Structure formats: C-alpha cells, structure tokens
Amino acid sequence: MASTTTPAIEIPTSSVYDYLFGSLDESDLGRIALIDGTSGAETTYGQLVGQVNALAGALAARGVGVGDVVAVLCPNVPAFATVFHGILRSGATATTINSLYTADEIVAQLTDASATWLFTVSPLLPHAAAAADRLGFAADHLIVLDGADGHPSLRDLLSEGEPAPDVQFDPAEHIAVLPYSSGTTGRPKGVMLTHRNLVSNVAQCREAIGLGADDRVLAVLPFFHIYGMTVLLNYALAGRSALVTMPRFDLTEFLRIISEYRTSWLFIAPPIAVALAKHPLVDEYDLSSVEVVFSGAAPLDGALSNAVAARLDCVVTQGYGMTEASPVTHTVPVDRADIDRKSIGIPLPNTECRLMDPESGAVIPTPESGLSLPGEIQIRGPQVMKGYLGNDEATASTLDTDGWLHTGDIATVDADGVYTIVDRLKELIKYKGYQVAPAVLEAVLLTHPKIADAAVIGALDEDGQEIPKAFVVLQAGQSLDDTDVIAYVAERVAPHEKVRRVAFIDAIPKSTSGKILRKDLRAAEKASV
Incomplete structure (x- = not known):
C-alpha cells in the first residue's frame, strides 16, 4: 500500500535552464541572485543569466555539447552557479566533484564519468x-575560474562573446548531472539525473517547502552535493531568492554571515544543528533574522530540533531524500505545527511512498491509528534517477522493474501518513536478536548537556556478539567517564538498547553532507581489536 498525502502538481516539460530562467521578467533582472558571503560582491539575476549564456556559448564554440561531460571541482562561490548552469545550458552533462577529494579520487570520478573538461579554482x-595530467587533459581543458598561468579563466571564456547555442534534447531522457553517491556503503556510483528529474524536484519543493523571493538563504551546504545543488542552487534561484555563498563551514564565519547579511533561511545538516543548539559562540551574534532552519542529509532528532527552535526563536523543520531521488522525497512543511519535528514529514507532491518488510518483502500497511511496523522506505516519482552510470547490477538492486527506489532506510508511518526514519537497514545493530537503531541512541546521547556530539556503531564483545558502542565528543572543559554515559542512556531506553561500551574521541567523522561515517568508526574499531 503506497501513500501520497499531498495533491499532485503539473511538472513542466522543460530543460533546467528554461525552467529556472525562462520566466525572468524585467522586475527580476535587477534582483540580487548571489552574494559572496566572504567579499560581499553581488550578482543580479540579469547578470547571472548573461554569464550562463556566455559560458554556454564559449563551451559550444569549443565543441562541447550534448554527449559531453564537464566536471566541476569548486567550493561554494557565486561562479559555481555560472559554471554549473552554463554547462547545462550548453547541452553537456555536469559531474560535480567533492572539493575534499584527493587527486586519485578526482581521477576515479573523471574516468568513470568520461569527463573531458574540468573547471576548478586555484x-x-x-x-x-x-x-588532469594523469588523464592526459590538454591545458586548455582545465579551466581555473580565478586564473592560473597556462589555463583559461572564467573571465576569458565569458569575454569571448559567443552566443548561447540552440540545443535540442529530450528533458526526460537527457542526463543533466552526474553526482556521485556518498560511498558510505561502497564505491561511489554516478547517479544519472535527467533535466526532468531536477525540474520535477524543484517544482515539488516549491510546492512543499515555502521559500520566497524576499528571502535570503545561506548557502553553506556544498553545491557539489545533491542537497546543495537542488535545494539551494536550483530551488532558491527558481524562487528568486538571494543566495549568500560560503565556501566552507566555519562556525564563527557562519554566524557572522547570518548576522551581517540578515539571512532568513538556513539549510543545514544535523552537525550544524548541534552547534546552533549548544555552542556558546551563538549567543555573541544577532541571529534575529533567521525565520526557518531546514535540516537534511541525516535524521534530525526532535529534542535537538526543539532546542535550536527555542534558542533562535525560529521554525525548525527537516526533509528527507537521497541522491538517487534528486534528492527530496519528504518534508515537514513549515506551516504544519501538528507534525512531530523528529519525523521527516509527508511525501512531496507526485511522490509515492511505501514501507516494505526487509525480511518477508511484504508491504507494511499504513495503520488506522498509532505507528506502523518499521520497514524499508521505498519511493516512486518523477524525481527518481534513471539509474547508475554503467552499473546495471547496482541499478537493478536499487531500482526495481516497477520503478520503486529502494532507499535502504528503515522508517515507520503513522495514520496521518507521516514518516519517521528509524535508521539505515545496513546499520541496525542486532543485540541478542533485538534490532537496535544507532540514531535512537545518538539522539539520547545528544541530550546530555556535557556531550557535544556522538555516534553509535555495533561492536563485538568478548563472546563475539554485537553490542552498541558509543563514540562521544565532550563539550569543552567538561568531563565524563564511560560509567556516566552508560547510566545516562540506560535511564532513557529499553534494556536491550543500552549502550554497552563508550569511547571518548575528539571529533565524529562525517561526510561533507553531514552524514556520520560509521564505516570509519567501524574500521578504527576493527583496527583496535
């Protein structure tokens, strides 16, 4: 039994460029699209579109178009928007690369994506x-946005004055972007997202989330990641909001930009929510402009959500999705105060959702009251990917023949169609036959006033049986021992869910999108045995 709780909308049949910029009118052209949070430099919508078209023309003059893949290795700066949308406007496919990647990792993605051009910064x-050297790229195929000897700059390309090309393709079939899945559960895979996938998800977000033209949005989540790409770079621009860019997260700079540029929306991942709720530095800045904090990339606990809302006097909400779904599939609408903030909310328009028992394969029905049994959350809708690039086996194991995307996340649903993530299917801990969800224990640990951050994994005891082990980061100047932590959790969970071991560490390893890298903790645990 699949549930859809929001009315369907009409999805435009257009390219990303036409959808985002085709309706710009005279009143929009002078509106601010991008603000460099570091320098304060502003780019209007009129200037942005002019740059996008000029870059598309420069690429077309170099023979780049439909069938070509162009890579972008760049932090969150205003030029990212020009490059990204210029590539799509040219008819080429963009593959965005993690700014923290090593040369080996860049080579792997460029090779897998068959990219022949690369944009970066000095x-x-x-x-x-x-x-680029290892792959035999010509020097003029490596474009350095801010300039470097021997390579074209963005200014060079934009100043050529080449007209944007007349490009024809089917938006439902043509691959717009090739983001790579996080790799937390295996080798990163290229996710084939069409123009229709991206347009669909922005249209769905516009219906469900509520960003407006008068809003200023802090863009700290990386544009190379699908969350930043769709929800910030595309959704905010579609709504004619102003994006304030931030190249990397630094709490002091983050708070300064909010205060100085009076940003009204913050799109974050849970680790930033922890800082907003607990760090003393927050009290030193005027954050009164913040109206909404929207969290994604990993589950946000209800208590943490409430703590941020109380401290900033704002609405805190969250959404859910994955790269393979462009990424958003669920959200708690800002105006739905009746929905528990620990949930991921309801499906977006045009999105079907169901829960499937991971052992029996049976669909779990939505209950008439209370909560359903937990099951794997599965999604079907226009935002779901075409598949993984060159990997039919992985595609078949994730996307079934009926179009259902198997997320690997375990959730429950209530009688109102509100979904709550329990944990990752592959990360559930089996303690004496009971399933223990790490996210539940992490949420409890984060309520302790002396704990700054925490993560939980399954570790083996002396008998080789799996037990919950907590990795804890203490607040500065605080002290606890493992007995304190174990007792604190034991008072708040069922007996089988208790933490059995504790390790104190300096920082929880996390991906750039904010997901806990439990594989790194498991590797460290294995090495220590």
Missing part, C-alpha cells in the same frame, strides 16, 4: 592539475 588546482 586553491584546488594542485589536485585538479595532477588528476
């Missing part, structure tokens, strides 16, 4: 150049 040039 601070990332050493790794980019090493990768």
Whole structure:
C-alpha cells in the first residue's frame, strides 16, 4: 500500500535552464541572485543569466555539447552557479566533484564519468592539475575560474562573446548531472539525473517547502552535493531568492554571515544543528533574522530540533531524500505545527511512498491509528534517477522493474501518513536478536548537556556478539567517564538498547553532507581489536 498525502502538481516539460530562467521578467533582472558571503560582491539575476549564456556559448564554440561531460571541482562561490548552469545550458552533462577529494579520487570520478573538461579554482588546482595530467587533459581543458598561468579563466571564456547555442534534447531522457553517491556503503556510483528529474524536484519543493523571493538563504551546504545543488542552487534561484555563498563551514564565519547579511533561511545538516543548539559562540551574534532552519542529509532528532527552535526563536523543520531521488522525497512543511519535528514529514507532491518488510518483502500497511511496523522506505516519482552510470547490477538492486527506489532506510508511518526514519537497514545493530537503531541512541546521547556530539556503531564483545558502542565528543572543559554515559542512556531506553561500551574521541567523522561515517568508526574499531 503506497501513500501520497499531498495533491499532485503539473511538472513542466522543460530543460533546467528554461525552467529556472525562462520566466525572468524585467522586475527580476535587477534582483540580487548571489552574494559572496566572504567579499560581499553581488550578482543580479540579469547578470547571472548573461554569464550562463556566455559560458554556454564559449563551451559550444569549443565543441562541447550534448554527449559531453564537464566536471566541476569548486567550493561554494557565486561562479559555481555560472559554471554549473552554463554547462547545462550548453547541452553537456555536469559531474560535480567533492572539493575534499584527493587527486586519485578526482581521477576515479573523471574516468568513470568520461569527463573531458574540468573547471576548478586555484586553491584546488594542485589536485585538479595532477588528476588532469594523469588523464592526459590538454591545458586548455582545465579551466581555473580565478586564473592560473597556462589555463583559461572564467573571465576569458565569458569575454569571448559567443552566443548561447540552440540545443535540442529530450528533458526526460537527457542526463543533466552526474553526482556521485556518498560511498558510505561502497564505491561511489554516478547517479544519472535527467533535466526532468531536477525540474520535477524543484517544482515539488516549491510546492512543499515555502521559500520566497524576499528571502535570503545561506548557502553553506556544498553545491557539489545533491542537497546543495537542488535545494539551494536550483530551488532558491527558481524562487528568486538571494543566495549568500560560503565556501566552507566555519562556525564563527557562519554566524557572522547570518548576522551581517540578515539571512532568513538556513539549510543545514544535523552537525550544524548541534552547534546552533549548544555552542556558546551563538549567543555573541544577532541571529534575529533567521525565520526557518531546514535540516537534511541525516535524521534530525526532535529534542535537538526543539532546542535550536527555542534558542533562535525560529521554525525548525527537516526533509528527507537521497541522491538517487534528486534528492527530496519528504518534508515537514513549515506551516504544519501538528507534525512531530523528529519525523521527516509527508511525501512531496507526485511522490509515492511505501514501507516494505526487509525480511518477508511484504508491504507494511499504513495503520488506522498509532505507528506502523518499521520497514524499508521505498519511493516512486518523477524525481527518481534513471539509474547508475554503467552499473546495471547496482541499478537493478536499487531500482526495481516497477520503478520503486529502494532507499535502504528503515522508517515507520503513522495514520496521518507521516514518516519517521528509524535508521539505515545496513546499520541496525542486532543485540541478542533485538534490532537496535544507532540514531535512537545518538539522539539520547545528544541530550546530555556535557556531550557535544556522538555516534553509535555495533561492536563485538568478548563472546563475539554485537553490542552498541558509543563514540562521544565532550563539550569543552567538561568531563565524563564511560560509567556516566552508560547510566545516562540506560535511564532513557529499553534494556536491550543500552549502550554497552563508550569511547571518548575528539571529533565524529562525517561526510561533507553531514552524514556520520560509521564505516570509519567501524574500521578504527576493527583496527583496535
């Protein structure tokens, strides 16, 4: 039994460029689209579109178009928007690369995606150049946005005055972007997302989330990640909001930008929510402009959500999705105060959702009251990917023949169609036959006033049986021992869910999108045995 709780909308049949910029009118052209949070430099919508078209023309003049893949290795700066949308406007496919990647990792993605051009910035040039050299890229195929000897700059391309090309393709079939899945459960895979996938998800978000033209949005989540790409770069621009860019997260700079530029929406991942709720530095800045904090990339606990809402006097909400779904599939609408903030909310328009028992394969029905049994959350809708690039086996194991995307996340649903993530299917801990969800224990640990951050994995005891082990980061100047932590959790969970071991560490390893890298903790645990 699949549930859809929001009315369907009409999805435009257009390219990403036409959808985002085709309706710009005179009143929009002078509106601010991008603000460099570091320098304060502003780019209007009129200037942005002019740059996008000029870059598309420069690429077309170099023979780049439908069938070509162009890579982008760049932090969150205003030029990212020009490059990304210029690539799509040219008819080429963009593959966005993690700014923290090593040369080896860049080579792997460029090779897998069959990319033949690479845009980067001078601070990332050493790794980019090493990768390009190993793949035999010509010097003029490595474009350094802010300039570097021997390579074209963005200014060089924009100043050529080449007209944007007349490009024809089917938006439902043509691959717009090739983001790579996080790799937390295996080798990163290229996710084939069409123009229709991206347009669909922005249209769905516009219906469900509520960003407006007068809003200023802090863009700290990386544009190279699908969350930043769709929800910030595309959704905010579609709504004619102003994006304030931030190249990397630094709490002091983050708070300064909010205060100085009066940002009204913050799109974050849970680790930033922890800082907003607990860090003393927050009290030193005027954050009164913040109206909404929207969390994604990993589950946000209800208590943490409430703590941020109380401290900032704002609405805190969250959404859910994955790269393979462009990414958003669920959200708690800002105006739905009746929905528990620990949930991921309801499906977006045009999105079907069902829960499936991971052992029996049976669909779990939505209950008439209370909560359903937990099951794997599965999605079907226009935002779901075509598949993984060159990997039919992985595609078949994730996307079934009926179009259902198997997320690997375990959730429950209530009688109102509200979904709550329990944990990852592959990360559930089996303690004496009971299933223990790490996210539940992490949420409890984060309520302790002396704990700054935490993660839980399954570890083996002396008998080789799996037990919950907590990795804990203490607040500065605080002290606890493992007995304190174990007792604190034991008072708040069922007996089989108790933490059995504790390790104190300096930082929880996390991906750039904010997901806990439990595989790194498991590797460290294995090495210590």
